[in-house]
Amino acid sequence: MASAYLDFIRIRFLMMLAYRVNYYSGIVIYAINIGAYYFMWKAIYGSAETLGGFTVAQMTTYIAVSWMARAFYFNNLDREISNEIRDGSVAVQMTRPISYLMVKMMQGFGEGLFRLLLFMAPGMIVAILIFPVSLPTDPLRWAMFFVMIWFSFLINSQLNILTGLFAFFVENNEGLMRLKRVLIDLLSGVILPMTFFPGWARAILDWLPFQAITYLPGSVFTGRLSGGDAWNALLVQFVWFAALIVPIWLMWRAARKRLFVQGG
Amino acid sequence: MLAIDVHQLRKQFKVQKNREGLKGALLDLFKREHTEVTAVKDISFQIPQGEICGYIGENGAGKSTTIKMLTGILVPTSGRLLVNGYVPYKEREQFVRGIGVVFGQRSQLWWDIGVIESFRLLRKVYRVDEADFKRRLDELVETLQLGDLLNRPVRKLSLGQRMRCELVAALLHQPSILFLDEPTIGLDIVVKTEIREFLKKLNREHGTTILLTTHDLQDIEALCSRVIMLDDGRIIYDGGLEELKERWGKGREVQFQFTDPIPLAAVSALTSGLDVRWTKENEVTAKVWIPRELNVSDVLSRVVGSSAEISDIKIFETNTDEIVREIYRTGSPEAKEAVRG
Secondary structure: OHHHHHHHHHHHHHHHHHOHHHHHHHHHHHHHHHHHHHHHHHHHHOOOOEEOOEEHHHHHHHHHHHHHHHHHHOOOHHHHHHHHHHOOOHHHHHOOOOOHHHHHHHHHHHHHHHHHHHHHHHHHHHHHHHOOOOOOOOHHHHHHHHHHHHHHHHHHHHHHHHHHHHHHOOOOOHHHHHHHHHHHHHHOOOOOOHHHOOHHHHHHHOOOOHHHOOHHHHHHHHOOOOOHHHHHHHHHHHHHHHHHHHHHHHHHHHHHHHOOOOOO | OEEEEEEEEEEEEEEEEOOOHHHHHHHHHHOOEEEEEEEEEEEEEEEEOOOEEEEEEOOOOOHHHHHHHHOOOOOOOEEEEEEOOEOOOOOHHHHHHHEEEEEOOOOOOOOOOEHHHHHHHHHHHOOOOHHHHHHHHHHHHHHHOOHHHOOOEHHHOOHHHHHHHHHHHHHOOOOOEEEEEOOOOOOOHHHHHHHHHHHHHHHHHHOOEEEEEOOOHHHHHHHOOEEEEEEOOEEEEEEEHHHHHHHHOOOEEEEEEEOOOOOHHHHHHHOOOOOOEEEEOOOOEEEEEEOOOOOHHHHHHHHHOOOOOEEEEEEEEOOHHHHHHHHHHHOOHHHHHHOOO
16 A cells, blocks of 8 residues: 555656656746845845844855755645546545545655755755855754655645645635645745744744744754754644644545535 | 445535625625535435446436445435445445446546556555456456557547546456446447447456446447436336336337338228327338337238238337437336336
């Protein structure tokens, strides 16, 4: 059984490779994004030494690493799930002795691995050559980072699955998916690190799952969180991962009950 | 043992109602109204192992909904169902190992990868032993002549090729029940025939129980010993195909072509006393309708034995298409008595 799930990862990886133009344009898009944010932040800093507790060097590294994390955790599971629900092909998948949501997770993972290895690794090398990115030398911190972006992937995919499953209950969840996408980019720390938000907003954001997606792994990687704080960040991620299983399970159960396959 | 046992099965859907006009749309924004639609209304039937059963009905009669409940996709609103000894929606993952499903209008193969890759993936999904898989695949590839298609991606296959691959995909794990939802839709006559032959062989050699929905009654004539007919969510006929023809077949028609023009009254006189109806096609051709109770030969002997010279005789049997159209048109009243059990 496990080997079937591994195969779903492999096949998604191969499928991504099959569309070459997508691949090349992806690298360019990531390089442009990192560059654009780098120059924007440089302009904002001006002559200032630190902003929001970040030095220019830390900020540069933070940008590079948060895009690297994003390459891995980002996927379109919400859109895939909602399309499959709306065109009814979810029905076919239900006739297989395999968990639909697990298959989706695996496909997302295959996609993430592909982006990480083939978009981000070359993208990072280019970024390091052009911009003053300083990578940590401590192997423990690297290890911690990879564990944390694994959880970023899980939490982000869980949110995507929740958004996608809404297609069972509403006729069109396009707006919801857009909302989710903006929320994640804005509130997870890709566009703006958490420390730049005003105090009252931070207090709210501390209780939301978004910061666990980008901000926490980025902070550990750049060394802004270390020692006990870093372990704490990992714990926060784990708690969110565990907590999000509950609504997914409830929603899936409710969906099975009222599953209405289009074109019946 | 019964392959499928369905008892008082019912499925209701909630459908959103869209109110009219701007005001209605604004009201909909805050409070939606729903209507309940009952797609399947308390149906019961049993299918023993090894049977090929046709499941027919007009669009929207509830065929696909039934199939989806039988395959564990939909949860029934009420009623009991047992397929292969399982309650499909409860023990879904265990249950689906023993069944194969083909939806004519949806592919279960992965669009972008080679057909063989899909098969290999399915082997792992169903945990089929490598040796069993090879043997089974070889057998299926040979009977369905897929040899050179295996490495092509699904999106480059024609519909006929795809459908044959779908059948292989549904059968790799040797299911004991096969559900087919319009398997021949959109196929040309050659492929249709091939698929029918294949299904017959499958049933004969492996004893696979087959339940198929179709709009093509030739599928039914070629394959099924039994037909279940559905109308508006209710079973209006369940029984043999021959019985169906006998019960609803309105008799036969015989067409005579005479060498000389003959008036209708003259031919009617030939069969006086018999409950038949003559119609005139043209100057020299007349048709007689003979009810089922009457022997065709009685009528024939009277006409042939007369002085009128006959150049040609044709006998028409009412075909299934006409019978079914007639049943759909008249609906259930006279059908109710025909429901078995």
